[in-house]
Amino acid sequence: xxxxxxxxxxxxxxxxxxxxxxxxxxxxxxxxxxxxxxxxxxxxxxxxxxxxxxxxxxxxxxxxxxxxxxxxxxxxxxxxxxxxxxxxxxxxxxxxxxxxxxxxxxxxxxxxxxxxxxxxxxxxxxxxxxxxxxxxxxxxxxxxxxxxxxxxxxxxxxxxxxxxxxxxxxxxxxxxxxxxxxxxxxxxxxxxxxxxxxxxxxxxxxxxxxxxxxxxxxxxxxxxxxxxxxxxxxxxxxxxxxxxxxxxxxxxxxxxxxxxxxxxxxxxxxxxxxxxxxxxxxxxxxxxxxxxxxxxxxxxxxxxxxxxxx
Amino acid sequence: xxxxxxxxxxxxxxxxxxxxxxxxxxxxxxxxxxxxxxxxxxxxxxxxxxxxxxxxxxxxxxxxxxxxxxxxxxxxxxxxxxxxxxxxxxxxxxxxxxxxxxxxxxxxxxxxxxxxxxxxxxxxxxxxxxxxxxxxxxxxxxxxxxxxxxxxxxxxxxxxxxxxxxxxxxxxxxxxxxxxxxxxxxxxxxxxxxxxxxxxxxxxxxxxxxxxxxxxxxxxxxxxxxxxxxxxxxxxxxxxxxxxxxxxxxxxxxxxx
Numbered sequence: 001x002x003x004x005x006x007x008x009x010x011x012x013x014x015x016x017x018x019x020x021x022x023x024x025x026x027x028x029x030x031x032x033x034x035x036x037x038x039x040x041x042x043x044x045x046x047x048x049x050x051x052x053x054x055x056x057x058x059x060x061x062x063x064x065x066x067x068x069x070x071x072x073x074x075x076x077x078x079x080x081x082x083x084x085x086x087x088x089x090x091x092x093x094x095x096x097x098x099x100x101x102x103x104x105x106x107x108x109x110x111x112x113x114x115x116x117x118x119x120x121x122x123x124x125x126x127x128x129x130x131x132x133x134x135x136x137x138x139x140x141x142x143x144x145x146x147x148x149x150x151x152x153x154x155x156x157x158x159x160x161x162x163x164x165x166x167x168x169x170x171x172x173x174x175x176x177x178x179x180x181x182x183x184x185x186x187x188x189x190x191x192x193x194x195x196x197x198x199x200x201x202x203x204x205x206x207x208x209x210x211x212x213x214x215x216x217x218x219x220x221x222x223x224x225x226x227x228x229x230x231x232x233x234x235x236x237x238x239x240x241x242x243x244x245x246x247x248x249x250x251x252x253x254x255x256x257x258x259x260x261x262x263x264x265x266x267x268x269x270x271x272x273x274x275x276x277x278x279x280x281x282x283x284x285x286x287x288x289x290x291x292x293x294x295x296x297x298x299x300x301x302x303x304x305x306x307x308x309x310x
Numbered sequence: 311x312x313x314x315x316x317x318x319x320x321x322x323x324x325x326x327x328x329x330x331x332x333x334x335x336x337x338x339x340x341x342x343x344x345x346x347x348x349x350x351x352x353x354x355x356x357x358x359x360x361x362x363x364x365x366x367x368x369x370x371x372x373x374x375x376x377x378x379x380x381x382x383x384x385x386x387x388x389x390x391x392x393x394x395x396x397x398x399x400x401x402x403x404x405x406x407x408x409x410x411x412x413x414x415x416x417x418x419x420x421x422x423x424x425x426x427x428x429x430x431x432x433x434x435x436x437x438x439x440x441x442x443x444x445x446x447x448x449x450x451x452x453x454x455x456x457x458x459x460x461x462x463x464x465x466x467x468x469x470x471x472x473x474x475x476x477x478x479x480x481x482x483x484x485x486x487x488x489x490x491x492x493x494x495x496x497x498x499x500x501x502x503x504x505x506x507x508x509x510x511x512x513x514x515x516x517x518x519x520x521x522x523x524x525x526x527x528x529x530x531x532x533x534x535x536x537x538x539x540x541x542x543x544x545x546x547x548x549x550x551x552x553x554x555x556x557x558x559x560x561x562x563x564x565x566x567x
Contacts (some may be wrong), residue, residue: 191412194476195475284460286415286456
C-alpha cells in the first residue's frame with residue numbers, strides 16, 4: 001500500500017538529536033538491593049542446610065523406582081488430559097445444542113463433576129465394586145450378553161484414569177465452550193452462506209479460531225493435571241509421589257526424596273510450558289498484522305528508558 | 311424463462327416487529343437488482359431471506375424455480391434439513407458488509423475452502439481457479455497474506471473471490487462497501503461492475519447511488535418493510551415519483567444540505 005510509504009524525500013531542516021539525562025529510579029534500585037539480599041539468604045540456607053541432604057537427592061534422582069513412578073505419572077497425565085479434552089469438546093458442543101435435553105445433560109454432568117471433590121471421585125471409582133459388583137453389556141431390562149467382575153475390570157490404573165479424566169472433562173467443557181462462543185457469529189454465517197454443513201463449520205472454521213482462546217487455559221490444566229495425578233496416592237496407584245513415599249518409608253530420608261519428586265515436577269512443568277508456547281505460536285496464524293517482533297528479556301531488564309509499566 | 315429469484319408476498323417478523331410486509335420481487339438471469347432504502351427498511355433482511363439465513367414467515371421464495379428452505383409435498387410445506395439447505399446455498403454467493411473472511415486462513419485458502427470442502431473438487435484444480443479469481447479482483451500478489459494483513463477493500467475483494475469460487479448462479483451483496491474507508495470503495499465497486507458486465511446475476515443492497523445508476527437494471531426502493539417504488543435506475547433515482555423516495559434520495563445525495 002502506498003499509504004505506508006516513508007515520508008517525503010526533501011530533507012527537513014536538520015534537528016539536533018535529544019541528549020537528555022534519563023530519569024533515575026532510586027526506588028527501583030533500592031527494591032532491587034532488597035531482593036538480591038533476600039535471594040542470597042535463601043540460596044545460602046538451601047546450600048548449607050545439612051538436613052536437605054543434597055547428595056542423597058542426587059543418589060535417588062534417577063533411582064529405578066522414581067523413574068517408574070515418573071513414567072506412570074506421565075502416562076496418567078497424558079491419557080487423563082486426552083479423555084478430558086475429548087470429553088470437554090463433546091460436552092461443550094452438547095451444552096451449546098438447541099436441544100434442551102442435550103444441553104441439560106451436559107450441564108448436569110458439569111455440575112456433578114465440578115461439584116464434588118476429586119478425591120471423593122477417585123475413591124468412588126476405586127470402590128465401584130461395592131456399589132456395582134458386576135458390570136455387563138446387554139439390553140436394558142433384557143438379556144445380558146457379557147458381564148465382568150467389577151474388581152477385575154476397575155484396577156487402580158483404570159480408577160485413576162476415570163477419576164482424573166472424567167473430572168477434567170467437566171472443566172475442559174467450560175473452557176471449550178468459552179472458546180467457541182468467542183468466535184464472531186459472522187464466521188458461522190459466512191460458512192453457511194458457502195454451503196458448509198454445521199459439523200464442517202465447527203471443525204474447519206469455528207474450532208481452529210476457538211483454539212487461540214482454548215489453548216492457554218488448556219496448558220494450565222495440563223500442568224495442573226501433572227501435579228493433580230499425585231492425588232491417586234489415596235488409591236495407591238504407583239506414581240511419582242507414591243514412589244518417593246515407598247522409598248522414604250524404608251530409609252527415612254523423607255526430605256531429600258520429596259525434593260527429588262519436586263525437582264521432577266518442576267522439570268516436567270518447564271517442558272510443558274515450552275510445548276504450550278510452541279502450540280500457541282502455531283494457532284496465532286493470521287492474528288497479527290506484521291511479522292512478530294521480538295523483545296528479548298535482556299532489553300526489558302536492562303532498558304534504560306525506564307520501561308512502560310502497563 | 312424461470313427468473314433466478316422470485317419472491318411472492320414475503321412476510322418476515324422478528325418477534326412482534328414486522329420487518330418485511332408482503333414483498334414481491336423478480337430477478338431475471340444476468341440482471342442486476344439494487345435494493346436501496348433507509349436503514350431498518352428491511353432490505354438486508356430481504357437479501358438474507360434469499361439464501362435462507364433468515365426464515366420467512368409467509369409467502370413463497372424461489373431461486374431458480376426451486377422453493378428456498380422448504381419443499382412442497384401435496385399442499386403441505388416441509389422444512390428442509392440443514393444439509394439440504396446447505397446444498398441450496400452452495401449455488402448462491404454472498405458478500406457481507408463486514409467481509410467475514412476466515413482469519414486463520416490466507417487469502418488463497420479462504421477462496422479454496424468451500425470448493426474443496428463442500429464440492430469436493432480436487433485441490434490442484436481449485437488452487438488454479440483460486441489464483442485466477444484473485445487475479446480477477448486485482449489481488450494476485452496477496453494470495454499468501456492473512457486477512458489481518460489486508461486493507462478493508464482488499465479483504466472485501468477476497469470475499470468476492472471466495473464467493474465466486476463456488477461458481478454461483480446468483481450473487482448477493484449486503485452493503486459491501488459500507489464498512490470501508492471512502493478511498494477504498496472504488497476498488498470494490500470496480501470489481502462488482504466488471505462482474506455485472508460479465509453477466510453475473512446480482513442482488514445488491516447498497517447506499518452507493520452512483521453505482522446503482524450505472525450498473526443496476528432495476529432499482530427497488532424499500533421503506534418500512536414494503537416496496538415503495540421500483541423500476542429502472544434512471545427513473546427511480548433520476549426522477550422518483552413517490553414522496554418518500556424523493557426525501558430519501560435528497561438525504562443520501564446531499565448529506566450536508
